[in-house]
Amino acid sequence: MNLSIYQSHLDNTPKQYRVVRLFRPPIYIIELSNNQLIAVCYYKDGSSKRYQINADFSNRRMVIADFNKFTKALAELLKKFPSHFLWVSALASIDVTETLVDGLTNIEVKVITEAFFVGAVQAKRRVSHSTVSYQGQIVPLEKFG
Numbered sequence: 001m002n003l004s005i006y007q008s009h010l011d012n013t014p015k016q017y018r019v020v021r022l023f024r025p026p027i028y029i030i031e032l033s034n035n036q037l038i039a040v041c042y043y044k045d046g047s048s049k050r051y052q053i054n055a056d057f058s059n060r061r062m063v064i065a066d067f068n069k070f071t072k073a074l075a076e077l078l079k080k081f082p083s084h085f086l087w088v089s090a091l092a093s094i095d096v097t098e099t100l101v102d103g104l105t106n107i108e109v110k111v112i113t114e115a116f117f118v119g120a121v122q123a124k125r126r127v128s129h130s131t132v133s134y135q136g137q138i139v140p141l142e143k144f145g
Helices: 002-011 015-022 067-079 106-122
Strands: 027-033 036-042 048-054 090-096 127-134
Touching: 027 067, 036 067, 048 067, 067 106, 090 106, 106 127
Parallel strands: 027 090, 090 127
Antiparallel strands: 027 036, 036 048
16 A cells, blocks of 8 residues: 555656656655644655654744744654665655644745755755645645746
8 A cells, every 4th residue: 555655646746856756766745733743754665654753843823933943853853764875865745734724825835845955954865856735735836026
């Protein structure tokens, strides 16, 4: 079953990452809710690993109220997974499972995306692409301009 989950996430990556997809990188699926991060990493052989971190980065109005605490918790979570080859980048999907009154705003999507890349760098993990979802639905980041 994990192999089908892995393949479905791999198939849903944008076409510009087709070269990365050829290497069949690990895929991180991260659920974000108030003060809690749950991550599952799926591997090309169908295996997976799951870890959870609780930290004080949320408040009652915002899922990420403290950027630094969130990136530190995310880096700690990613370090629990084995590192992959130096030249292979992972793919990631971050799903906000917490119910928010108005959903996610563009700025929240941007903060989550930036925080994920900062946390990945702190954990010394290479991530080439990430998506942000709200309760399972991908939220596109609108271009400003």
